[in-house]
Amino acid sequence: MLNCKQASQLISQSLDKKLSLRERFGLKMHLFICKYCKRFSQQIQKLHVTIHSISKQTEEDENIKLPEEAKKRIVKSMNENIK
Amino acid sequence: MxxxxxxxxxxxxxxxxxxxxxxxxxxxxxxxxxxxxxxxxxxxxxxxxxxxxxxxxxxxxxxxxxxxxxxxxxxxTPASELMHESDANMDEFFDDKGHWVDKPQTWDVPDNLLEQKQFMGVLQKCIDKVPNKLATLFMMRDVEEKDNQEICKELNITTTNAWVMLYRARMGIRKCLEINWIGH
The missing domain is CATH 1.10.1740.10 (RNA polymerase sigma factor, region 2, helix turn helix motif)
Structure with a gap:
């Protein structure tokens, strides 16, 4: 029987790879009896999705602009380097 | 051009x-x-x-x-911080029998927009607290939806190493959120 440490490891790994049949079975059994790991599992999965969406929000937020000084600096360095 | x-x-x-x-x-x-x-x-x-x-x-x-x-x-990041499966030190999370030291509490990622914004702020701070190397790997994995092999190739680490590092990063971020989000 898996302990919580092993179960949490598998829960994390399940986001990164397909678990083996044996691992999946072991994890399922553990989650069936352990409400803490079940909680952990739900939170970790939701976090994974949320982080992805924060990044998307930054990418699509038109209020975030390349600062003017940076633009000037880039133009200047391009002009210097094109010669 | x-x-x-x-x-x-x-x-x-x-x-x-x-x-x-x-x-x-x-x-x-x-x-x-x-x-x-x-x-x-x-x-x-x-x-x-x-x-x-x-x-x-x-x-x-x-x-x-x-x-x-x-x-x-x-x-x-110094090589000494490179983690292997055997030495991913998880003592702060689990006792020697593998039980949770602090049992995961009930909390949820908020559904309404205002709360979501606050949550993102806390989450960002928690990600910043994670050591740089872990955060990098974590962001590459969780932001890019890249597969492990590709990331490992780019960062020159083994897949086992990556699983351990991602595990550690997630544990750290979750714990930080639990402390800072529940009490908000």
Whole structure:
């Protein structure tokens, strides 16, 4: 029987790879009896999705602009380097 | 690509490229730098094919620049901090029988927008607390939806190493959230 440490490891790994049949079975059994790991599992999965969406929000937020000084600096360095 | 072109492209795509970089590097200065390097590389090599859009082409260059920065961050971490399966020290999370030291509490990622915004703020702080190397790997995995093999190749680590590191990063971020979000 898996302990919580092993179960949490598998829960994390399940986001990164397909678990083996044996691992999946072991994890399922553990989650069936352990409400803490079940909680952990739900939170970790939701976090994974949320982080992805924060990044998307930054990418699509038109209020975030390349600062003017940076633009000037880039133009200047391009002009210097094109010669 | 001519300088004139470059100026137009900077005006047209500069903001987008900056946001793209910021979403991944989370550091405004580094994001500015990679955008600068991208335009620099763009005027230097003329591989732009007319059939592709300038934005797609520039984003392709930018991606490589971002990975370079991540790789560099990764190298700067001392080798002693490299973790292997056997020595992923999880003592702060589990006792020697493998039971939770602090049992996971009930909390949820909020559904309403206002609360979500606050949550993102806390989450960002928690990600910043995680050691750089872990955060890099974590962001690459959780932001890019890249598969492990690809990330490992880019960062020169083994897949086992990556699983352990991702596990540790997630444990740390979750715990930090639990402490700082429940009590908000």
């Amino acid at each position: 001519t300088t004139e072109n470059a100026n137009d492209w900077l005006n047209e795509h500069g903001d987008y490229l900056y946001r793209f970089a910021l979403a991944r590097l989370r550091d405004p200065h580094q994001a500015e730098d990679v955008v600068q390097e991208t335009f620099f590389a763009a005027i230097k090599n003329n591989s732009f094919a007319e059939q592709s859009s300038p934005r797609t082409w520039l984003t392709g260059i930018l991606k490589h620049k971002i990975i370079d920065v991540m790789r560099k961050k990764n190298r700067e």
